[in-house]
Amino acid sequence: MVDYDLRLLLERLRNEKPLVHNITNYVVMNFTANTLLAMGASPVMAHAKEEVEEMVSFASAFVINIGTLSEHWIESMLRAGRKANELGVPVILDPVGSGATSLRTKTFRQLVKELKLAVVRGNASEILSIASDAIKTKGVDAAHDPEQALETAREVAKEIDSVVAITGSVDLVTDGEKVIRCYNGHPLLGSVTGTGCAATTTIAAFAGVTKDPLEATSAGLAFFGLAGELAGAKVKSPGSFMISLLDALYEITPEEFLEKARLEEV
Amino acid sequence: MVDYDLRLLLERLRNEKPLVHNITNYVVMNFTANTLLAMGASPVMAHAKEEVEEMVSFASAFVINIGTLSEHWIESMLRAGRKANELGVPVILDPVGSGATSLRTKTFRQLVKELKLAVVRGNASEILSIASDAIKTKGVDAAHDPEQALETAREVAKEIDSVVAITGSVDLVTDGEKVIRCYNGHPLLGSVTGTGCAATTTIAAFAGVTKDPLEATSAGLAFFGLAGELAGAKVKSPGSFMISLLDALYEITPEEFLEKARLEEV
């Protein structure tokens, strides 16, 4: 158990409807916006370098997602990120595909270097792509050994000075010191595109209502994973699941969230 | 009551399947295309400056939506818009986010100045962003006082020489003289991304089958709002609602449209 007041956090989200500015990939823009609306937050997507600084200044949180990266978007990510840092708007990064191509790995490194990131969420190989070689070597074992993954996540968090979330069948969240496991989730999440990206934007929505990024990340992953569980209890195939997931994000009450979130400090 | 023959209008739409060319934002492209297909119209999305003039020449109506604007798309909007004006293809504008950033406000002004727009649809703050300062001052009150909003909409319509639709819990449509209220709609429309944009493209589809932009706008908003009502009568959460809305756009018969449209001339 963790001592976060998840009930209060969701109540606050529903009342304050935090505006989340996303510079994200083409594939998931629609689903990301619908995820935020369904849970009670407000989405905005804007990527033009001429307006991102103005737009991010209205936002409660800012998401950078490199899923369909091209060179001329990087400048917008950096401009908006710097403005967000200046204003204290939390920046949440989803390094989609980092490690797969050098453009993405290079961009992940650049964003980590030039911006203060509140949270980075990815799968194990994406997160490992930023680590120093010493950590990466251990990370190779991490895929097989959960305890090793935990140690690796912690070292990466220290190295990049952000909360790090490695999501998988069990999610790990750490600031380099504390480590929290999240057990909410459902296998069908892997059969719908953009659910990882949607988990990231859910973290951002919670980061819009708490100043503690470890709390926001844990709450976001538990909330999104719980919606997956509730959807998976109703339907068995990915089309219906995607729709039922959006419904669940809307339907979960603060009480239900508190009751069914499965977060554990390690 | 208004004296539009809504039954005939929907029959014509279903028979003629008007082609609507959209230069719209990334978030809503898929939902916009599905909205048009579901109601019986034909969508095309094309934004390259090399082809937009050719593409718009096949179209019965042309939509410009600035929801994920970037500089190099503006030239395409203008090129296609000028060609549409030359050919008599009605141009429908959705100034998403105008007023929020200067890029968008500036682009809205430029489009109004350089093109003959048949219809502009937005929420109150988007529409007010184009108004002269005298109107804007009154517009501040408009959010609270429906009668003031009505007066403001009328003055903006005169100022920009287009039919103007301000959508909200009740929609207002005006050409600067006549004013029509549309009472169709449902609160869940606010929990699905792109429903405003979809209402705009629905107006465009009707503009493809009548030469009267006031009629097209009123019919489009009533039709889309009615689909929302029918969806909201079946389901209670936004994922299912989005799907049920597409179903309703397909299922509404000309008779049902005539019977359930709630348009009133003020």
Place this chain on the structure above:
Amino acid sequence: MVDYDLRLLLERLRNEKPLVHNITNYVVMNFTANTLLAMGASPVMAHAKEEVEEMVSFASAFVINIGTLSEHWIESMLRAGRKANELGVPVILDPVGSGATSLRTKTFRQLVKELKLAVVRGNASEILSIASDAIKTKGVDAAHDPEQALETAREVAKEIDSVVAITGSVDLVTDGEKVIRCYNGHPLLGSVTGTGCAATTTIAAFAGVTKDPLEATSAGLAFFGLAGELAGAKVKSPGSFMISLLDALYEITPEEFLEKARLEEV
């Protein structure tokens, strides 16, 4: 009947989860990715010229779709296509809108000239847009006379040295010699955007598990068409149909595929 082992083919697809790299249009990116995930394949979307060669080298098949073409994407299509050719990764082309604008027709010609295409899938007018004038003349009749369409498809396949699929109420697949008809499908597929594009990516997924492009194309169209039939047997409107279609792609077993595929060698 054809002598393909469809049961084995689908089993292989489900086991191997072939990675399909798509450079496709904005409208259908999300639906394309969900189509691949639902059937059991793995999608990746990447279009930046800096990374497409790296990305395609991981892929089992590569899709080029020109549905929202702009000039600077063409270079990426060519780069990735050349790399795919070099590595023996099959390239599947969907020439959306070719024939409608000169940008698209010109691009279709350029792709055919510069790349070795395994399969080209389009509707009759898209396919005809590439043909020499002699074939086009006959193609005018093809819309009315199925036997003429068959002859035209065969001649285009020879001319461009690819498997060609002309999809419609009955689909035709040919390598210029053999001709296969596919009878699976459902009229509601025409009321959902991106179903043609999704059929193309389904062909690509099968091309990731068989080296015979005629087999991959026939299997892909039969599988996607069958999913449409099963969805259409459950629901009657396009929103629900789109979701039910994704469900069916996930639910069809190898046995059911073998039993219900309706392919016929002419």
